[in-house]
Amino acid sequence: MNRLESVIYRLVRTNPRLKKKIVGSYQRLLSIIPVKAYSSRYEVVVRKKYFFGFHDKTPWSADNGKLLAHQFDVPYRATLPEDTVKVGYFSGRDFQDFTPLAETRAWSWQQGSMLQWLGNTSDIIFNDFDGEKHISRVVNNTGGVRRTLPKPVAAVNPAGSLAVGFDFCRFESGLPGYGYVNGSDPDEGISIPSRLESGLYSIEIETGVIKQFFSVADITALEPHPTMEDSLNFFSHCLFSPSGKRLVFFHRWLQRGNRLWTRMISCDPWGGDIFIFPTSGMVSHIAWQDDEHILAYARTEKFDDRYYLFRDRTGDYSIIGEDSFDSDGHPQFSPDGRFILTDTYPDRRRIQRLIVYDTHEQKRHEIARFHLPLKFNGVWKVDLHPRWNRDGSMICVDSGRTGERSLCTIKINLSELM
Numbered sequence: 001m002n003r004l005e006s007v008i009y010r011l012v013r014t015n016p017r018l019k020k021k022i023v024g025s026y027q028r029l030l031s032i033i034p035v036k037a038y039s040s041r042y043e044v045v046v047r048k049k050y051f052f053g054f055h056d057k058t059p060w061s062a063d064n065g066k067l068l069a070h071q072f073d074v075p076y077r078a079t080l081p082e083d084t085v086k087v088g089y090f091s092g093r094d095f096q097d098f099t100p101l102a103e104t105r106a107w108s109w110q111q112g113s114m115l116q117w118l119g120n121t122s123d124i125i126f127n128d129f130d131g132e133k134h135i136s137r138v139v140n141n142t143g144g145v146r147r148t149l150p151k152p153v154a155a156v157n158p159a160g161s162l163a164v165g166f167d168f169c170r171f172e173s174g175l176p177g178y179g180y181v182n183g184s185d186p187d188e189g190i191s192i193p194s195r196l197e198s199g200l201y202s203i204e205i206e207t208g209v210i211k212q213f214f215s216v217a218d219i220t221a222l223e224p225h226p227t228m229e230d231s232l233n234f235f236s237h238c239l240f241s242p243s244g245k246r247l248v249f250f251h252r253w254l255q256r257g258n259r260l261w262t263r264m265i266s267c268d269p270w271g272g273d274i275f276i277f278p279t280s281g282m283v284s285h286i287a288w289q290d291d292e293h294i295l296a297y298a299r300t301e302k303f304d305d306r307y308y309l310f311r312d313r314t315g316d317y318s319i320i321g322e323d324s325f326d327s328d329g330h331p332q333f334s335p336d337g338r339f340i341l342t343d344t345y346p347d348r349r350r351i352q353r354l355i356v357y358d359t360h361e362q363k364r365h366e367i368a369r370f371h372l373p374l375k376f377n378g379v380w381k382v383d384l385h386p387r388w389n390r391d392g393s394m395i396c397v398d399s400g401r402t403g404e405r406s407l408c409t410i411k412i413n414l415s416e417l418m
Contacts, residue, residue, distance in 0.1 A: 006326065010304075017258055024377065027350055031374055035349050038401050040368035042410045045094050049073065050407040051398045053112030055285065055330035055385040056155075056239050062120040064390050066141070067095045069407050070112050076380045076405070079108060081182035087115050087126050089141070095409060101143040105129040106152060106168070109380045109405075110178045114153055118205060119160025125205070127152040127168070129182045134168055138205065149208050151201065152180075154237075157244035162269060163203045164213075164247060166235040170198070174234040174254045177379030192217045192233045200235050200249060202269065213271030219251050223276055231255040241291045244269060246312060248286060248294060264296060266312050275313045287331040287340070295320060295340065297328045307331070307340075321357050324364040329355070330385050334392040339414060341395060343384035346372045352384050354397060354410075356417060365417050367395070368410065376400040 008022065038044065050069045052059045059068040071086040085107050088100040106127040107113040113126040114136075122141040127134055136153045138146040153163035170187065172179025187193035194217035202211045216233050231253035238249045248266045255261060264277040264286065277283075282299040289295060292312050299305050300317070305328070307320040320340070329342035340357040347353075354368040376382045382400035389396070395410045 014259055016260065026348060027346065028374060031350065033349065035351065035371050036369075038368060038370045038399075040354075040410065042367065042412055044368065045096075045409045046399070046402060047090065047096075047098075047407045048402060048404040050090075050098070051109075051112065051382075051405050052387070052396060052407060053115060053385065053398075054110065055332055055383075055387060056237070056287065057114075057116045058387050058390065059115075059396055060387075060389040060394075061089070061117055061122065062390065064394075066091050066122075067396065067407075067409070068115050068117070068124065069098065070107065070115065071098065071100060072405070076375060078177070078379050079181050081105070081129075083107075085113070087113060087124070089124075090407075099141075101139050101141070102126070102128075102137065104137075105182060106134050106180045108172075108178055108180065110383070114155075116156055117160070118156060119158065121160055123160070125149075125153060125156060125163070127180075129180065132183075134180060134183050136163070136165075136203075147205075147208065149203050149205070151203055151210060153203060155239055155247075156205070157240045157269065158242060159244055161205055162244070163205060164200060164238045164240075164249075164269075165203065166200050166238070166249075167198055170232075170234045171236050174232050174252055175236065175260070177381075178236070191229065191231060192220050200238070200271065202271070211270065213267070216251075219265065219274075220253075222274065225261070227255050227261060228253050231261070232257075237286065239286060239288065240269075241288050241294075241312075243291050245291060248288075248312075250283060264294075264298070264310075266294075273313075277310050278315050278317065279308075284328050285330050287333050289333050289337050295331050295333070297331070320359065321362070321364065324357060324362070330383060332387055334388055334414065335390060336392065339392070339417070341386045341388055343386050343397070345383070350374065352399075354384055354386060354395070356412075356414075358417060361418070367412065370397075370399050370401040372400050373403055375403075376405070 067090040086100045104113045106129045115126040134152040136149040153165045156163045168179040169185040196212045199215040200213040233253045236250045262283045264283045267274045279298045280301045286296045308317045310317045331342040344353040352370045356365045384397040
């Protein structure tokens with residue numbers, strides 16, 4: 001952002017509706033100036049009509065030989081309850097051969113169906129809708145059903161043995177485009193649900209045994225903020241640490257249908273040893289560096305919006321890339337923890353930047369630029385949501401620069417950036 005954009009952003013950031021109108025008008029005005037569809041120092045392989053989802057999971061199998069994806073034939077609009085997508089994987093040379101495994105009705109443009117590998121196995125898990133409620137299914141790499149679990153999942157631990165989840169209908173009410181539009185929220189109209197069933201839970205993958213952690217009301221009661229009372233409170237964005245010994249999640253509340261507040265909380269895999277991080281009203285995107293440190297784009301009482309590296313269960317944090325980043329993105333650490341892969345939202349000319357940041361040298365490297373057409377806006381927007389493969393030799397992004405939502409891969413040599 002330039003200086004003027006920065007000033008305007010700070011004036012309107014607590015009013016999302018106004019901010020979206022200003023950004024949209026600004027981008028439409030500048031769209032009359034032609035821009036290059038993309039530029040990259042590396043080859044970009046494009047697969048149209050496919051996407052993966054969010055930035056906090058890796059689509060690659062343990063051996064890097066398969067690449068998970070959603071295949072769609074749905075118009076670019078808000079999803080309908082009956083809309084389906086296929087789930088499957090790419091393999092072969094440059095990951096060009098797609099093998100469909102199943103269909104699902106529980107998905108969103110931003111986070112897909114929470115499609116992910118189960119540990120180091122060839123089994124995958126994804127969410128679905130059985131006509132009455134959201135569930136999750138485990139299938140093998142030929143589409144054979146291993147098991148059906150009674151609740152949807154958000155994240156799976158690295159061992160593939162335990163998953164956690166929350167109410168995806170309420171998630172959609174609080175953050176449209178991220179949850180699921182079919183099903184119903186039993187607590188609709190209730191600001192702070194007290195039912196244990198509406199809170200965070202775990203599922204044992206092998207047995208399907210469910211453990212309810214805590215309700216939304218239980219978490220709201222911890223260091224409550226006055227704005228929680230007249231807001232829609234909900235959970236989102238669960239993520240296990242690399243060892244699976246800690247879990248981080250968001251407690252969010254949507255105030256008067258407009259302003260979104262967020263705080264970041266961690267606990268153990270059974271819902272105990274709860275810790276509230278020292279953020280101040282805003283946390284957006286996160287990535288574990290190791291078992292003790294988690295990166296978040298957030299705001300603190302002392303500093304403004306930045307990438308912060310927080311130390312779990314302490315009040316310690318440091319600013320990352322203070323001179324390299326002035327806006328939000330979707331981060332993920334390289335397998336060795338040295339490099340941060342992230343992106344930017346579309347700027348004034350709808351350009352998205354793909355970035356690798358070297359934490360040792362404190363240096364930012366721009367890998368590619370993608371132009372996002374104006375039609376990709378609202379709940380069907382296309383963020384890059386970049387992800388590493390298992391050895392840091394390839395990057396995967398979702399992109400709309402061709403005019404179609406596409407799954408793209410980029411081979412990269414990190415030694416060239418050192």
